[in-house]
Amino acid sequence: MPIVLLAQPAELFQPGNRLKFGNYLFCSNDYLRAIDEFQNFLKYKKNDTVFFKIGLAYEKMRKYDIAQLYFASYPEKNAFYPEARLEFHKLFFLKKEFSALRENVARTGKNFEYYPEIKRLSYISYLFDDTDLPDSNNFKLWFNNSGQKKIIRYYRIKLNLPQKSLTVAGMLSAVIPGLGKIYAGETGDGITALIVNGLLGFLAYDNFRAGHKFRGWLFSGLTAFFYAGNIYGSVAAAQIYNNKIKTGYKQELEMFLERENYFLPDYKNLCK
Amino acid sequence: MKFKLLLILSFVYGNLIAQTDWERWDADNSVFQLKGIQERDYSLDKSNVGMMALTALRDLYWFAFSDLDGDNCPFHPTCSSFFVEAVKKTNLLQGLLMFADRFTRDTNFFKGFNHYEIDETGKFFDPVDNYTLTGTYIRKQSYHKRKYKLK
Amino acid sequence: MNKNLIIIIIISLTAFNLPAQTNLRWQAAYADSLFASAQYFDAITEYKRLLFFDKENKYSFSGNYKIGLSYKKGGKFDDAIKYFRLAEKNAKRDSGKLKAKFQIIRTNILRGTTEIALNHLRQLAKELNDSLSLKKIRYWKGWAFMFSDKWDSAKAEFTRINPNHELIKICDNVINQKYSVTFAKLFSYILPGAGQFYTGHYLSGLMSLGMNVLWGYFTVKAFIADRVFDGIVTGNLLWFRFYRGNFQNAEKFALQKNIEIANEALRKIQLEYKGEKP
Known part of the structure; x- marks a missing residue:
């Protein structure tokens, strides 16, 4: 494009100035524009910090896959290799690919500079999963004192997260319509279900008794329909109850981790 | 509690401002x-x-x-839309069961005390996906998005 | 002619003929050229670059102002207002401050937060008293009223500027075309379906009338035959339900029609009106 060609000779577009401007954009969260400046700068000069910042910018914009590609591309000899590797692992965490994170951590040697950090991440990841929690001593091992207290608190909550059994909810409603709903915490819906089923059942019985066969069968059918629907609904209600609690827990945990920066070192010196 | 809510809101607000330029955008030619x-x-x-x-x-x-x-209908989606969507997302039998359950819940006089979230139009937010037993759980969060103070 | 070519000529002129502050002038012209060719996202980048390298804050008003305009053009009204505020803060002259303030008002009108726009305008009316400013305030008040669907108030503002103002005709049109919501509802109270007929929804009106006659008939019949329970049930669950639905619909249709009328007028203004728009 002619405009861009004309723009190039200007002093403000010289690599050094591009870098300065890019850094300013990066530090004011204007990541997409920052990446553009950085990439233009890198055309003229190789720079590991800048390359690293591009990865971070993608990470901040939640473009996790691209960011991970950037961090995966660091050769072992590079000065930024440990940090890039750390971010590479963190990205599995951010992408919520917890088992992939744990596999990668298990493959990493203990002499890796940020081994405690990624080990912490892999333990925290258990708090998000539905898999069994590892022993709490493992958690204690990798966190410092203040971190230990906080994370163990979440560990305990997760361990005792109130959950309702879907089977029990369904069975209860099969025995007495609505009971499963009450068990799942929906008392009003449970009582309603009992009344609806009772009323329809009574109408079926009453009509048969009075010799109204058609109406008798009609109400029997409706009773069966709502009876089955209520069993299904009780199972669903128990699942919703569980999901609601799990989601609330995860949200709180996520906010906590964000505040603690995932127990990782942050790169404050990049924006001083 | 209030503080927590404020924290969540400010978090949402901060993100909204920052995200504007994280994707390229073009001129907006929409009509008044x-x-x-x-x-x-x-x-x-x-x-x-x-x-x-x-x-x-x-x-x-x-x-x-x-x-x-x-x-x-106090729900969103309405019972008829709920039924159609339920059948589409599962099958006729499961859709019917979901509808029977929704219908019963609708007859509950005290559903205001239930734990439904309220959507923009003041209806109980009750999405089909939460009842398909696939473990999906959708919350109405967009409702809070515009609650921050405008200047 | 190619738009880009004109831009290049402008840039070349500014870039090569001015010795002092050349870089910044050049940059400003470059950003302006992007703005002029509707590349607003890139224009913002270049204005930001201009502001970043402008150590003497020579462009801190115009740069922020233009960023605000770019966001506004992109429909990013929250961001636009943020930058207009910065421009207002950085303006060296009162005229600049006022310019930014009016932009904040106009962006609020576009955003649909007309109450905020009106509050700003009322505040401005207290501060300024020259006739030109007052005219401007009234003008944007009129727009804010149009965007909040208050066409009477809009007309009043435009009339105070000039009794022959072009926009008065459009306001009048809307006012005349609009349906009375109260009338539609009242009409349907008296005769089910009548309000629907009034707003042009004939089929719905007929259906409503039919439903009300049908269930009304059954209710009355039940009461005449002394089947009181049946009468109460039919009356309550069916007749009353459809009767209420009937006037709710009349009201809804009238409101809907009125919004359509207002939107038609707004569309017309946007396409045909040559004066200043928010």
């Missing part, structure tokens, strides 16, 4: 318009014969009854 009342989508689902028949039945119900007897 006031917000109208949302109308029902009467269109048929032509994915298969069953869904077509079902949506036709729904349209008939809307035309003959639902559109004439006022705004009675």
Whole structure:
């Protein structure tokens, strides 16, 4: 494009100035524009910090896959290799690919500079999963004192997260319509279900008794329909109850981790 | 509690501002318009014969009854839309069971005390996906998005 | 002619003929050229670059102002207002401050937060008293009223500027075309379906009338035959339900029609009106 060609000779577009401007954009969260400046700068000069910042910018914009590609591309000899590797692992965490994170951590040697950090991440990841929690001593091992207290608190909550059994909810409603709903915490819906089923059942019985066969069968059918629907609904209600609690827990945990920066070192010196 | 809510809101707000330029955008050529009342989508689902028949039945119900007897449904989506969507997302049998359950919940006089979230129009937010037993759980969060103070 | 070519000529002129502050002038012209060719996202980048390298804050008003305009053009009204505020803060002259303030007002009108726009305008009316400013305030008040669907108030503002103002005709049109919501509802109270007929929804009106006659008939019949329970049930669950639905619909249709009328007028203004728009 002619405009861009004309723009190039200007002093403000010289690599050094591009870098300065890019850094300013990066530090004011204007990541997409920052990446553009950085990439233009890198055309003229190789720079590991800048390359690293591009990865971070993608990470901040939640473009996790691209960011991970950037961090995966660091050769072992590079000065930024440990940090890039750390971010590479963190990205599995951010992408919520917890088992992939744990596999990668298990493959990493203990002499890796940020081994405690990624080990912490892999333990925290258990708090998000539905898999069994590892022993709490493992958690204690990798966190410092203040971190230990906080994370163990979440560990305990997760361990005792109130959950309702879907089977029990369904069975209860099969025995007495609505009971499963009450068990799942929906008392009003449970009582309603009992009344609806009772009323329809009574109408079926009453009509048969009075010799109204058609109406008798009609109400029997409706009773069966709502009876089955209520069993299904009780199972669903128990699942919703569980999901609601799990989601609330995860949200709180996520906010906590964000505040603690995932127990990782942050790169404050990049924006001083 | 209030503080926590404030924290969540400020978090949402901060993110909104920052995200504007995280994707490239073009000039906005939209026309000046006031917000109208949302109308029902009467269109048929032509994915298969069953869904077509079902949506036709729904349209008939809307035309003959639902559109004439006022705004009675406290839920979003309404019971008829819930049923159609449930059948589409699962199958006829499961859809019927989900509908029976929804209908019972609708007759509950005290559903205001239930734990439904409230959507923008003041209806109980009750999405089909939460009842398909696939473990999906959708929350109405967009409702809070615009609650921050404008200047 | 090619738009880009004109831009290049402008840039070349500014870039090569001015010795002092050349870089910044050049940059400003470059950003302006992007703005002029509707590349607003890139224009913002270049204005930001201009502001970043402008150590003497020579462009801190115009740069922020233009960023605000770019966001506004992109429909990013929250961001636009943020930058207009910065421009207002950085303006060296009162005229600049006022310019930014009016932009904040106009962006609020576009955003649909007309109450905020009106509050700003009322505040401005207290501060300024020259006739030109007052005219401007009234003008944007009129727009804010149009965007909040208050066409009477809009007309009043435009009339105070000039009794022959072009926009008065459009306001009048809307006012005349609009349906009375109260009348539609009242009409349907008296005769089910009548309000629907008034707003042009004939089929719905007929259906409503039919439903009310049908269930009304059954209710009355039940009471005449001394089947009181049946009468109460039919009356309550069916007749009353459809009767209420009937006047709710009349009201809804009238509101809907009125919004359509207002939107038609707004569309017309946007396409045909040559004066200043928010």
